[in-house]
Amino acid sequence: xxxxxxxxxxxxxxxxxxxxxxxxxxxxxxxxxxxxxxxxxxxxxxxxxxxxxxxxxxxxxxxxxxxxxxxxxxxxxxxxxxxxxxxxxxxxxxxxxxxxxxxxxxxxxxxxxxxxxxxxxxxxxxxxxxxxxxxxxxxxxxxxxxxxxxxxxxxxxxxxxxxxxxxxxxxxxxxxxxxxxxxxxxxxxxxxxxxxxxxxxxxxxxxxxxxxxxxxxxxxxxxxxxxxxxxxxxxxxxxxxxxxxxxxxxxxxxxxxxxxx
Amino acid sequence: xxxxxxxxxxxxxxxxxxxxxxxxxxxxxxxxxxxxxxxxxxxxxxxxxxxxxxxxxxxxxxxxxxxxxxxxxxxxxxxxxxxxxxxxxxxxxxxxxxxxxxxxxxxxxxxxxxxxxxxxxxxxxxxxxxxxxxxxxxxxxxxxxxxxxxxxxxxxxxxxxxxxxxxxxxxxxxxxxxxxxxxxxxxxxxxxxxxxxxxxxxxxxxxxxxxxxxxxxxxxxxxxxxxxxxxxxxxxxxxxxxxxxxxxxxxxxxxxxxxxxxxxxxxxxxxxxxxxxxxxxxxxxxxxxxxxx
Amino acid sequence: xxxxxxxxxxxxxxxxxxxxxxxxxxxxxxxxxxxxxxxxxxxxxxxxxxxxxxxxxxxxxxxx
Numbered sequence: 185x186x187x188x189x190x191x192x193x194x195x196x197x198x199x200x201x202x203x204x205x206x207x208x209x210x211x212x213x214x215x216x217x218x219x220x221x222x223x224x225x226x227x228x229x230x231x232x233x234x235x236x237x238x239x240x241x242x243x244x245x246x247x248x249x250x251x252x253x254x255x256x257x258x259x260x261x262x263x264x265x266x267x268x269x270x271x272x273x274x275x276x277x278x279x280x281x282x283x284x285x286x287x288x289x290x291x292x293x294x295x296x297x298x299x300x301x302x303x304x305x306x307x308x309x310x311x312x313x314x315x316x317x318x319x320x321x322x323x324x325x326x327x328x329x330x331x332x333x334x335x336x337x338x339x340x341x342x343x344x345x346x347x348x349x350x351x352x353x354x355x356x357x358x359x360x361x362x363x364x365x366x367x368x369x370x371x372x373x374x375x376x377x378x379x380x381x382x383x384x385x386x387x388x389x390x391x392x393x394x395x396x397x398x399x400x401x402x403x404x405x406x407x408x409x410x411x412x413x414x415x416x417x418x419x420x421x422x423x424x425x426x427x428x429x430x431x432x433x434x435x436x437x438x439x440x441x442x443x444x445x
Numbered sequence: 446x447x448x449x450x451x452x453x454x455x456x457x458x459x460x461x462x463x464x465x466x467x468x469x470x471x472x473x474x475x476x477x478x479x480x481x482x483x484x485x486x487x488x489x490x491x492x493x494x495x496x497x498x499x500x501x502x503x504x505x506x507x508x509x510x511x512x513x514x515x516x517x518x519x520x521x522x523x524x525x526x527x528x529x530x531x532x533x534x535x536x537x538x539x540x541x542x543x544x545x546x547x548x549x550x551x552x553x554x555x556x557x558x559x560x561x562x563x564x565x566x567x568x569x570x571x572x573x574x575x576x577x578x579x580x581x582x583x584x585x586x587x588x589x590x591x592x593x594x595x596x597x598x599x600x601x602x603x604x605x606x607x608x609x610x611x612x613x614x615x616x617x618x619x620x621x622x623x624x625x626x627x628x629x630x631x632x633x634x635x636x637x638x639x640x641x642x643x644x645x646x647x648x649x650x651x652x653x654x655x656x657x658x659x660x661x662x663x664x665x666x667x668x669x670x671x672x673x674x675x676x677x678x679x680x681x682x683x684x685x686x687x688x689x690x691x692x693x694x695x696x697x698x699x700x701x702x703x704x705x706x707x708x709x710x711x712x713x714x715x716x717x718x719x720x721x722x723x724x725x726x727x728x729x730x731x732x733x734x735x736x737x738x
Numbered sequence: 739x740x741x742x743x744x745x746x747x748x749x750x751x752x753x754x755x756x757x758x759x760x761x762x763x764x765x766x767x768x769x770x771x772x773x774x775x776x777x778x779x780x781x782x783x784x785x786x787x788x789x790x791x792x793x794x795x796x797x798x799x800x801x802x
Contacts, residue, residue, distance in 0.1 A: 190537045194526065201525035203765065207758060207795050214754045214788060221751060270796040283521035287582055290495040290515045291538045320750075327747060441498050445488055445517050445594070569770075 187294045191301035199305055204271055208309055211267055212317035215259045220252050220324040249329045250405035253337070256321045257344055257398055260314065261380065265351055268310055269372045272355045274365035275302050276436055281364055283444035295437040299360065303429060306352045311345050318344070336404050343401035346421055350394060351376055353425050357432030360439065392416040394424055446473045446508070448590050448620040449494070453503035456489050456644075463489045465644045466503070469637075471590070471620050476612075478631035479624040480731065481641030487624035488518065490641070491592050494622070507590070512539060514588035518595040520579030524568025528559055528578050531567055532585050539586035553585045554578075557611060573604040580611065584619075591615065593623035597630055609633060628727040638727075640734050648734045652727075659733050660724035662696040664706055667719040677715055696722070759783055762791035765799065772798050 199205050247255075276299070279285035288298070318341045322332065358371040383395035391413035400409040400417060408414075449471040456464040464486040471477055479487050492498040494505060495515045507513075522531055532550040541549055554563045557577040562570070570578060576599065583591060596612065597605040612621065613634055625631050631638065638655050640648040648655065668674040668690045678687045683701050685694040694701055701709075703722055710717060725733070762783045766772060772779055772794075779798045783790045 186543075187538060190534055194523070194530075194534055197530070198523065198525055202799065203761060203795060206761060207792060210754050210758055211788070211792060214751065217751050217754075221748065267792065270792075283517070283519070284523050286497070286517055287515075287520065287522070287535060287579075288538065290497055290513070291535065292512070292540065293538060324747065327743075443497065444521075445492055445497065 185297075187297040188301055191297055192304060195301045195305035199309055204309060208267060208271055209313040209316050212260070212264060212313040213320045215263055216256045216317035216321035217324050219256045219259060219321060220328050223247055223252055223255075224328040247329065249325045249332045250402075252325045252329055253318070253321060253332060253340065253405055254402040256318065257402060260317070260344075261398055262377070264314070265376055268306075268348075268351060269355055269369050269376075271309075272302075272306050272352065273359055273369040273372065275306065275356050276360040276432075276439075277362055277365050277368050278359075280439065280443045285440075286443050286445055289440045289443055295440070296433050299356070299429065299433040299436050302356055303353065303432075306356060307349055310348050310352045314345055314348050315341060332405060336408075339404040339408075340401050343404060343418070344398060346418060347394070347397040347401065350397075350421050350425050350428075353428045353432070357428050357435065360432045360435040363439075363442065392420060394421040397421055447471065447506075448473050448508065449622075450506045450508075451490075451494070451503065452506075454490065454493060454500050454505065455502040456486075456493060456498065457501045463644050464493070464500075467641075467644075467646045468503075469639055469646065469649060471622055472636075473589075473620055474616065474618060475636035476616055476621040476623070476634050477637040477639060478635045479622060479639045479641060480626070480628065480631055480727075481624075482626055482735075485641040486644040487641060488594055489644075491515070491594050491622070491624060494592055512586060512588045512590075514583035514586065514591045516576075516579045516583040516591075516593045516596055518598070520575055520582075522567035522570070522575065522578060524566060527564050527566055528554060528570070528581070529563040531578070532563075532581050535582040536585045539588075541586050549587075550581075550585055553581045556584075557581045558607065573600055576600060576604070576608060580608065584615065589620060591619050591621045591623075593621065595625055596623055598625060598627055605630070628731055632727045640731065642735060655730060656724060659730040662722060662724045664694045664696060664701065664703060665719075665721045665723055666692045666694070666706065666710070666717055668692070669716055669718060673715055677710070677713065680713060681709060755788060758788065758791040762794045766794065769799065774798055 274281075276285075279288075318337075322337055325332065354375050355368070355372045358368040358375070359365065362368040362371055380395045383393055387393060387396065391410070394417060396413075396417050400414050403409040447470050451470075452468050454464055454467040455462070467486075467490060469477070479490065481487055489498065493500045495513060526534070529550060532554060533546050536546045536550055537543070551560075551563070554560055557580050559574065559577050559581060562574060567575075567578065576596070580593075580596070583593070593612075597608050600608060609630065612623075615621065616634070621634075632652070635652050637651055638649060639646055648658075650658070666674075666677070668677065671687075671690050674687050674690050674692050678685055678692050681701075683694045685692045694706065696702070703720070706720065710720070763780065766776060766779050766783065769776075779794055782798075783794050786793070
């Protein structure tokens with residue numbers, strides 16, 4: 185526990201002094217605000233571009249508040265994930281490659297504390313950014329389009345945060361596993377974005393999948409997901425988080441010998 | 446007492462043998478120099494002793510407690526941490542009691558001469574300051590065994606002198622193993638020499654033992670003129686060589702000794718500008734050991 | 739909704755972009771050795787909206 189506290193302090197200082205604590209939340213908040221704002225101004229914008237023949241009227245169906253919020257996590261599923269991958273791909277691999285980790289690895293280091301200190305710090309930033317972003321989005325949506333019931337919103341946000349924790353775990357473990365940040369990013373990209381695409385294309389055949397957690401999250405904004413499929417997917421996601429983190433700890437230890445001396 | 450004993454240490458990277466069958470002992474509070482050209486396997490041996498690399502064969506026995514301190518050749522630090530923050534973190538991970546961490550870290554930083562810079566970020570440090578900080582993190586937990594990889598090779602002459610003096614002051618209660626390819630440094634602080642070449646230990650012993658084995662002591666006499674040198678050489682049967690105004694006499698078990706030479710010179714009434722007993726420098730010895738292979 | 743409310747609502751969007759840009763620029767000026775030419779990063783931060791500062795923090799900063 186002492187080692188975890190010491191290492192977490194180091195990780196936190198890194199996140200603060202490299203401004204990750206500033207720019208990651210700002211990006212998530214910005215994209216969350218942009219969604220309701222552009223939706224609101226889109227009709228006026230198209231109107232002012234105005235190469236429509238006189239008298240033509242386009243009717244825009246006004247999106248529901250739920251749709252706007254669901255669109256926000258649609259943005260997060262690409263841009264948000266990319267930001268997290270870029271921010272944390274070097275968490276372990278970078279330290280190993282630059283040799284800054286050498287002076288930790290030659291000590292009686294607990295690799296569990298080492299990995300978990302990064303995991304907790306990165307998750308605090310990532311989950312915090314998503315929550316602040318979604319709250320900002322919620323406020324703007326309420327301002328322009330109407331309010332979503334707060335209970336539904338919390339279920340929506342909570343479920344999506346579970347997915348974000350899985351995302352952070354995958355990125356950190358890829359970083360512990362791969363020899364450099366670039367490859368860690370590639371592995372994370374394939375595991376998260378590509379697999380999501382595959383699940384989207386072929387996933388009609390099954391209902392239980394960690395990749396369905398974001399869409400189940402969005403369904404809370406309407407009727408709510410089918411209970412069985414939802415809870416099984418949540419359970420599998422939690423299990424995967426634990427298993428992938430355990431693999432990450434093991435890889436951190438195994439790859440310590442590859443640190444630059 | 447042995448602080449560390451390595452037996453038959455071997456390390457292979459795929460088909461390449463980096464270290465082959467290396468055995469040595471480190472006695473308490475002695476300094477051992479691991480000497481060899483770049484690529485001889487010095488860093489690999491040190492990495493195995495720190496536990497960073499697992500040896501392919503052989504055993505490492507470390508007796509006694511107190512842990513290890515390690516200084517890599519090019520120590521790297523998290524640039525966003527201050528020197529004090531880094532050393533405190535190192536101390537805590539090495540198990541220094543929480544109550545002593547601050548005091549011990551500050552004292553260590555002052556000892557290595559970073560007292561005024563300890564609140565500065567590591568990222569702003571020059572090469573010499575990094576080397577000092579590297580030394581500080583290696584000794585902050587007061588280890589019994591200190592492993593140093595080329596501790597002074599990258600420094601300018603002033604920095605080198607200062608670090609060597611620091612190391613010498615640590616010698617009283619620390620066992621030190623350090624690698625170097627600069628033999629003048631090794632000559633200065635050594636109880637034991639380990640000559641490494643292409644992964645193999647080709648010679649080992651104390652500085653005196655190695656000197657006695659390879660140094661070929663000789664007496665060098667400088668005359669005013671070459672005629673005098675030639676005349677002196679002809680007068681005795683010591684099989685000296687004449688090099689212009691100098692006569693060089695090899696010292697063997699049969700002699701001559703310095704006293705015999707001085708007596709002979711006095712008896713002949715020859716004027717000399719200098720008489721000196723010389724032995725090979727470590728560098729010459731090293732070349733000889735290397736050539737033997 | 740009145741125009742003032744709309745302007746007030748849009749203010750945070752512009753503010754966040756400004757904060758990102760200013761922090762990136764201030765950091766760039768203080769950075770002793772960014773990953774690439776300083777002036778180029780300056781241009782990227784100012785010209786490319788949102789993405790410019792992010793690129794600088796991720797790639798250009800090099801953790802000094």
